[in-house]
Amino acid sequence: MVKLSQDEKKALIDLANEARRRAYVPYSNYPVGAALRTKSGRIFTGVNVENASYPQTMCAERVAIFKAVSEGELEFEVIAVVTNNGGSPCGGCRQVMAEFGLDTVVLFGNGKGELVKESTVNELLPEAFTPKHLVVDK
Ligand code: THU
Numbered sequence: 001m002v003k004l005s006q007d008e009k010k011a012l013i014d015l016a017n018e019a020r021r022r023a024y025v026p027y028s029n030y031p032v033g034a035a036l037r038t039k040s041g042r043i044f045t046g047v048n049v050e051n052a053s054y055p056q057t058m059c060a061e062r063v064a065i066f067k068a069v070s071e072g073e074l075e076f077e078v079i080a081v082v083t084n085n086g087g088s089p090c091g092g093c094r095q096v097m098a099e100f101g102l103d104t105v106v107l108f109g110n111g112k113g114e115l116v117k118e119s120t121v122n123e124l125l126p127e128a129f130t131p132k133h134l135v136v137d138k
Contacts, residue, residue, distance in 0.1 A: 001103045001120060002077040009118075012037060012080035013109035016060075019045035020082055023060065026050060032060035033082045036068055039075040044068040061093040065100070076100050082109035086116035089124065097121045098128040 012035045020033030027050050034046040046064030050057045061081055068076070079097065081089055086108050089097070097104055102122035110116050121128070 002105055004078060004105065009080070009107055009115055010113075012043075012078060013082060013107060013113055013115055015043065015045055016080040016082040016109060017111070017113050019047050019060075023047040024049045027052075027054065027057075030083065030087075032087070034060040034064040034079055036061075036064040036079045037077050038068055038073040039077055040073065042068070042071075042073060044071070044073070059090060059093050061089050062096050065096055069100075074100060076104045078105040078107060080107040080109055082111070082113075084111040086110040086114075088117075091125075094121065094125040095128070098125050098130055102128060102130070 015035035016033040020031045023031030023033065025031050025048060032048040036044045044064045044067040046060045046067060048060045049063065061079060088108065089106065098121050104121045106119045106121060106124060107115055108117040
């Protein structure tokens with residue numbers, strides 16, 4: 001698991017909080033921002049993008065992860081997630097995080113830009129179903 005300084009954590013929370021302003025949330029009015037840092041040091045942000053057909057909404061974390069993967073990045077160190085109230089990543093996003101590694105650090109931030117909780121994917125999704133479960137012994 002990556003060791004992060006307070007400055008590094010704060011920088012990611014700030015980026016996620018800034019991205020949050022671009023959240024498209026006409027239905028929930030609950031903007032979420034994410035900032036994902038890859039092992040190669042690139043940073044991808046994401047916001048939640050809602051839809052008039054509600055289930056088509058996409059969470060901020062997954063937008064950030066899919067942006068990274070679509071740019072060829074598959075190894076992540078840390079993802080910061082910022083909501084007004086320090087809310088927790090949903091189960092679907094935890095599963096998508098788990099696909100790319102259980103050691104990824106997850107930082108929770110609030111609307112004031114404060115770090116309210118720090119965890120890992122492994123802690124957030126114990127007993128995760130991961131790619132290794134699809135490898136069948138012959
Ligand atoms: N949302 C996220 O973006 N990430 C999460 O982990 C939890 C929920 C979004 C989806 C929807 O646009 C709004 O928050 C309210 O559920």
